Amino acid sequence: MQQPRYRIETAVEATRIFAFAGIGLVVVLVLLPFFAGRGLVQDLIFVFYMLALAQLWNLLAGYAGLVSVGQQAFVGLGGYMLFAFTVYGGIDPLLAIVLAGVVAFLLAFPTALVVFRLRGAYFAIGTWVVAEVYRLVFAQVKPLGGGTGTSLSVGVINGLFGIDFLREVFGLRTSLARDMVMYWTALALAVGTVLVVYFLLRSRRGLGLAAIRDSEVAAESVGVDSFRTKLWVYVLTAGITGMVGALIYLQTARISPDAAFSVLQWTAYVIFIVVIGGIGTIEGPIVGVLIFYLLQNYLAGFGTWYLILLGALAIVIMLFAPSGIWGYVSARFNLVLFPLRRRLVRLNTEKVDSGE
């Protein structure tokens, strides 16, 4: 017909600068355990896996509209699969993390079959009930410790891939080398999750997801298969959540049904992180997890008061900055670190519109 006259533009100048800063930050984080103390390394492992869980829940709830209160089902499942694969399968823990993710991914299909029949608040409750079912089932499995739980033997943990290498090359103690391997695994999972979420949202499927979030009926009417899109998001997040769960219980080396399927630890805190950071943005959970970490670090000693404070803070943010701290900052300073906007640009002429 004629020469193309329009094209689509996504990145903005500030973003490229941020991309380099981000790569720099990741490099610093990779090298950090060689300089930092053991306490900080262990704290950061916690920050990384909470960040991964928050990103995944944000993708589910903030983008696909699937407000799940039952993600602990996949954290616990992943943890238990790690124990099963390492203790009874003799598989290297790092490989077991991947396999645990595969199991969670596969079991998410039948789980979705049940919970996808429900919508909104009913979906939320349904996912919680399913997670309780998972907990009760694993409490029956005697070889995995039944209701009281079980521990990983030191042999299994110290057999972790890379520990021998670190000991020989850098002359590190086993415990330190173990922390470092887990730290890098957690970092890889966190960074990997952020990248998976970002590139998913930038893809065509992500565009469809954003349309479903705004109006499911209209999205269907223009050709978006909402059931398949949501199912895909659900099983993908379940798979990665399972991997994170496996890592968590590799680090703690002890698992019990009540801890592994804890709605407070693996869903309520995660929702808190996403809500205070800013739901529906990739930056939000990153901001949220840092705030959560600082609060926990300085206030956890106050016991129950700490929990009351968390709840109160979440309510205040929801009332006065419903789009979270990042939402507020982003609107105020027009700042976007992970650009998702697709702009239409007319070729050979000025931009179509300067508005954002």
Place this chain on the structure above:
Amino acid sequence: MPDRPGLSDSRMVLEIAGLSKSFGSVRAADNILLAVREGEALGIIGPNGAGKSSLFNLITGDLVPDAGEIRLNGRDVTRMPPHRRCKLGIARSYQIPHPFENLTVFENLLVGAAFGQDKHERDVADLCGQVLERTGLLHRANIPAGSLTLLERKRLELARALATGPQVLLLDEIAGGLTEAEIADLVATIREINASGTTIVWIEHVVAALLAVVTRLIVLNFGSKIAEGEPQAVMNSKEVRDIYTGIEA
């Protein structure tokens, strides 16, 4: 006028037979028989609650009929989900606009073009640009759809549906709530779309706007088709006069 040569012997693009749907004791569609020729512009009128929007919902798949059959280009689509019907060539605008509010105007069209036509995003940039030009929204391309005025939202409904590359375009009261000048603009756009080959089925209360475009008119009441034919003749018929006492055609 969209009365193009060869129209009468063109084939049927949409065929509906025996279509029925009830909500409790309310009959939203009662044994409807309807055929739409390729390229024609068909108008649908009827009082509130006559089943006009329900008919659209049945055609697009937002509702599943109790009985009957819907064929698109001879293919049975009666039980197909909406997104598959869209890919086969049915697009609609909603009476109450449903924009993707957090997406920009352009991104709204991009969803329609990329999914409705099953193409890669970068291959539909031109198409989206052209539809934005045609519907007068180009200057609003990169602003969030949530900040549009009512007229712009109506235009966006139209533009997003057009971006899917429809064969049949269903317009649900797209002129409602607009000023006369805005309606005149919209009518010109719709005639242009029809003239370029897109079949149009249009539900409208603003009868003057409808009559400026359509070549055939049907009247629905209580879920049944009560009149059909040449627009002026239908408007002058006894059935219509009984329903619309006092409305000037």
